[in-house]
Amino acid sequence: MEAFYTIQGEGGNTGTAAYFIRLGGCDVGCHWCDVKESWDAELHPLTPINEIVETAKTFPGKTVVVTGGEPLLYNLHPLTAGLQDAGIRTMIETSGAYPLSGHWDWVCLSPKKFKAPDASVYPFADELKVIIFNKSDFAWAEEHAARVGATCKLYLQPEWSKAGQLMPLIVEYVKNNPQWRVSLQTHKYMDIP
Ligand SMILES: C[S@@+](CC[C@H](N)C(=O)[O-])C[C@H]1O[C@@H](n2cnc3c(N)ncnc32)[C@H](O)[C@@H]1O
Ligand SMILES: Nc1nc2[nH]cc(C(=O)O)c2c(=O)[nH]1
Ligand code: SF4
Ligand SMILES: [Mg+2]
Numbered sequence: 001m002e003a004f005y006t007i008q009g010e011g012g013n014t015g016t017a018a019y020f021i022r023l024g025g026c027d028v029g030c031h032w033c034d035v036k037e038s039w040d041a042e043l044h045p046l047t048p049i050n051e052i053v054e055t056a057k058t059f060p061g062k063t064v065v066v067t068g069g070e071p072l073l074y075n076l077h078p079l080t081a082g083l084q085d086a087g088i089r090t091m092i093e094t095s096g097a098y099p100l101s102g103h104w105d106w107v108c109l110s111p112k113k114f115k116a117p118d119a120s121v122y123p124f125a126d127e128l129k130v131i132i133f134n135k136s137d138f139a140w141a142e143e144h145a146a147r148v149g150a151t152c153k154l155y156l157q158p159e160w161s162k163a164g165q166l167m168p169l170i171v172e173y174v175k176n177n178p179q180w181r182v183s184l185q186t187h188k189y190m191d192i193p
Pocket of ligand 2: 008010035
């Protein structure tokens with residue numbers, strides 16, 4: 001759908017330069033999704049993998065973040081093989097709604113109520129990033145935290161349009177449950193893509 005070299009704004013790699021590749025197509029249907037224009041894959045022409053890899057090689061930051069849309073709608077093995085052959089670190093942002101494909105240096109799993117993660121994805125998560133939209137989402141976050149591996153980092157991220165209201169709740173929750181960390185969509189404050 002689009003690709004852009006920017007700063008990772010969210011989660012455990014916040015603040016680091018990366019080339020983002022946003023794949024079109026998602027059937028999860030989060031009502032608060034901040035990139036609904038990605039949902040219909042047919043609106044977005046395909047780009048050959050070798051072109052993606054060649055462009056990724058031109059940036060000083062040798063990290064690619066594959067996002068979407070829901071990237072796991074596709075077999076991502078050919079893309080990650082091409083990127084890793086070129087010495088580029090591979091990271092993915094996914095709802096986990098479909099089994100993992102490809103080889104990843106970092107997996108961000110962001111589970112959704114609207115289409116639960118496939119059970120096979122949890123062990124691969126390097127970070128679990130739960131979007132908090134209302135109070136009941138803290139208990140829901142714990143259900144997913146119980147399913148990831150022991151070294152997986154745990155993040156609570158406010159839904160953007162409700163961040164003002166939710167921040168005090170998230171702050172108190174993390175103070176009382178310090179295994180969790182706060183994640184903010186810092187790129188939106190920086191006014192970058
Ligand atoms: C647009 S999604 C694309 C990747 C994948 N479909 C997913 O949901 O993980 C990228 C990240 O943005 C988060 N996100 C989307 N809309 C958001 C919103 N309104 N507020 C906060 N985070 C949001 C998602 O939870 C996910 O972690
Ligand atoms: N800067 C920046 N960081 C991000 N981290 C995850 C994003 C995404 O949409 O997947 C994203 C994004 O769209 N921009
Ligand atoms: S899974 Fe990701 S891309 Fe799909 S609707 Fe939800 S936030 Fe948007
Ligand atoms: Mg985004």
